[in-house]
Amino acid sequence: xxxxxxxxxxxxxxxxxxxxxxxxxxxxxxxxxxxxxxxxxxxxxxxxxxxxxxxxxxxxxxxxxxxxxxxxxxxxxxxxxxxxxxxxxxxxxxxxxxxxxxxxxxxxxxxxxxxxxxxxxxxxxxxxxxxxxxxxxxxxxxxxxxxxxxxxxxxxxxxxxxxxxxxxxxxxxxxxxxxxxxxxxxxxxxxxxxxxxxxxxxxxxxxxxxxxxxxxxxxxxxxxxxxxxxxxxxxxxxxxxxxxxxxxxxxxxxxxxx
Amino acid sequence: xxxxxxxxxxxxxxxxxxxxxxxxxxxxxxxxxxxxxxxxxxxxxxxxxxxxxxxxxxxxxxxxxxxxxxxxxxxxxxxxxxxxxxxxxxxxxxxxxxxxxxxxxxxxxxxxxxxxxxxxxxxxxxxxxxxxxxxxxxxxxxxxxxxxxxxxxxxxxxxxxxxxxxxxxxxxxxxxxxxxxxxxxxxxxxxxxxxxxxxxxxxxxxxxxxxxxxxxxxxxxxxxxxxxxxxxxxxxxxxxxxxxxxxxxxxxxxxxxxxxxx
Numbered sequence: 388x389x390x391x392x393x394x395x396x397x398x399x400x401x402x403x404x405x406x407x408x409x410x411x412x413x414x415x416x417x418x419x420x421x422x423x424x425x426x427x428x429x430x431x432x433x434x435x436x437x438x439x440x441x442x443x444x445x446x447x448x449x450x451x452x453x454x455x456x457x458x459x460x461x462x463x464x465x466x467x468x469x470x471x472x473x474x475x476x477x478x479x480x481x482x483x484x485x486x487x488x489x490x491x492x493x494x495x496x497x498x499x500x501x502x503x504x505x506x507x508x509x510x511x512x513x514x515x516x517x518x519x520x521x522x523x524x525x526x527x528x529x530x531x532x533x534x535x536x537x538x539x540x541x542x543x544x545x546x547x548x549x550x551x552x553x554x555x556x557x558x559x560x561x562x563x564x565x566x567x568x569x570x571x572x573x574x575x576x577x578x579x580x581x582x583x584x585x586x587x588x589x590x591x592x593x594x595x596x597x598x599x600x601x602x603x604x605x606x607x608x609x610x611x612x613x614x615x616x617x618x619x620x621x622x623x624x625x626x627x628x629x630x631x632x633x634x635x636x637x638x639x640x641x642x643x644x645x
Numbered sequence: 646x647x648x649x650x651x652x653x654x655x656x657x658x659x660x661x662x663x664x665x666x667x668x669x670x671x672x673x674x675x676x677x678x679x680x681x682x683x684x685x686x687x688x689x690x691x692x693x694x695x696x697x698x699x700x701x702x703x704x705x706x707x708x709x710x711x712x713x714x715x716x717x718x719x720x721x722x723x724x725x726x727x728x729x730x731x732x733x734x735x736x737x738x739x740x741x742x743x744x745x746x747x748x749x750x751x752x753x754x755x756x757x758x759x760x761x762x763x764x765x766x767x768x769x770x771x772x773x774x775x776x777x778x779x780x781x782x783x784x785x786x787x788x789x790x791x792x793x794x795x796x797x798x799x800x801x802x803x804x805x806x807x808x809x810x811x812x813x814x815x816x817x818x819x820x821x822x823x824x825x826x827x828x829x830x831x832x833x834x835x836x837x838x839x840x841x842x843x844x845x846x847x848x849x850x851x852x853x854x855x856x857x858x859x860x861x862x863x864x865x866x867x868x869x870x871x872x873x874x875x876x877x878x879x880x881x882x883x884x885x886x887x888x889x890x891x892x893x894x895x896x897x898x899x900x901x902x903x904x905x906x907x
Contacts, residue, residue, distance in 0.1 A: 391883065406763070438778075440783055441778075442781065443781060443782075465681050470782075470784060471784050473782065474782070475779070475782040477775045477778070477779055478775075479774060479775060480772060481775040481776050481778065481779035482776075482779075483771075483776055483779070484770075484776075485767070494783050494785070495783045495784055495785070497783045498686075498688070498783070498784075498790065499686075499783070499784045499785060501686070544783075548783075
């Protein structure tokens with residue numbers, strides 16, 4: 388990576404669950420303002436990687452640097468302050484069922500920043516508009532929304548506190564291709580508007596090309612390739628090309644029990 | 646041959662170790678939950694919501710349980726005491742039984758069924774749908790937001806519910822005594838209050854506060870530790886009700902010993 392300190396840098400990240408080594412020395416860098424897409428089959432360690440960065444899982448070894456500072460070796464308060472600037476869109480949205488949409492959207496502003504509830508409501512309407520939803524949606528419960536709307540509300544919640552590093556865990560999974568493209572477009576717009584750095588996990592190649600500047604592939608807990616997202620399918624790496632084309636035969640062997 | 650002997654021992658050892666691990670985990674969970682009550686930020690709105698859920702929505706079931714228990718107690722005492730011509734002791738038996746034991750224990754068991762299950766199901770569902778992880782990513786400590794307000798709300802709400810249960814339980818006994826058994830209303834009430842001591846009521850309220858803590862603790866702990874989708878949430882809900890019910894009965898004995906053993 389050329390020029391300056393990367394926004395996010397992982398070095399030798401390792402994590403095992405019992406005898407299973409899920410991350411086996413992951414090295415990764417994302418430049419500030421760039422969008423990286425992480426590819427890989429199920430169980431390759433993609434979600435564990437971002438959960439380590441988010442502090443949801445403690446890695447066994449390695450370093451996680453944000454703006455050049457190692458998260459794992461800093462005091463808890465400083466780590467919390469950095470965590471404050473990170474956003475996350477969960478695969479299933481993970482909206483809080485017990486709260487109306489507007490409180491979901493402004494959750495961080497209400498619970499952590501302690502802004503006035505009336506101001507939060509106005510802010511929720513403003514952010515919902517950014518993801519193409521009417522202010523009236525704010526009064527609904529998450530259970531009353533379709534899958535696509537839930538994803539948009541989850542995106543609104545992610546961007547409401549204006550983070551500068553955002554993670555997206557399979558943002559288009561479970562959506563039809565058109566809604567998937569809409570969500571991808573919103574992600575690109577929101578990330579550009581905030582000037583944020585984005586790291587996304589996806590299995591959807593069309594989505595990867597739309598939202599990623601660069602792509603990286605994890606296989607068996609290691610980074611096996613990184614390059615421009617536009618080159619997926621013609622990367623020259625047999626594993627990446629097999630994965631991008633969804634081919635059964637190739638260097639990636641699926642573990643099937645017969 | 647050796648395997649036949651050792652396998653049951655190994656299973657017993659695993660069970661004992663698992664039990665010890667769970668006890669330690671519950672203790673640490675309780676300490677962490679309680680410690681968040683002392684450190685800001687505080688979520689007053691969550692506390693109020695949990696209080697209303699426990700106190701207000703449990704009121705009908707606790708009230709009905711108390712009133713019918715008082716009625717049955719008066720009836721049973723009468724049929725038993727009549728054999729010794731000791732019917733006049735009914736008022737004191739009802740008021741002491743209700744305030745010391747039946748009010749706190751039955752109210753707590755009813756609340757354990759309602760609230761313990763509800764806490765475990767809600768937090769368990771949040772766990773398996775990533776909502777608890779989402780709280781962390783939104784810079785909110787899940788223990789502070791989900792557990793601490795529920796613990797405090799239950800400790801405040803249970804004594805209030807038990808106070809209502811005490812009044813209604815005594816009232817249930819009075820209804821049966823005056824309208825069915827022919828007692829003079831004023832004499833029955835006078836006998837009730839003459840025998841009642843402050844310690845009877847206070848011990849019941851202290852028990853209620855302890856039971857409230859246990860119900861909220863087991864509900865939140867079982868939910869927080871649940872794994873494995875809908876089945877895991879179901880198991881957590883059952884475990885919360887069973888564990889809190891058993892703990893209520895066991896702690897009732899311990900507290901009774903502490904208050905009244907000579």
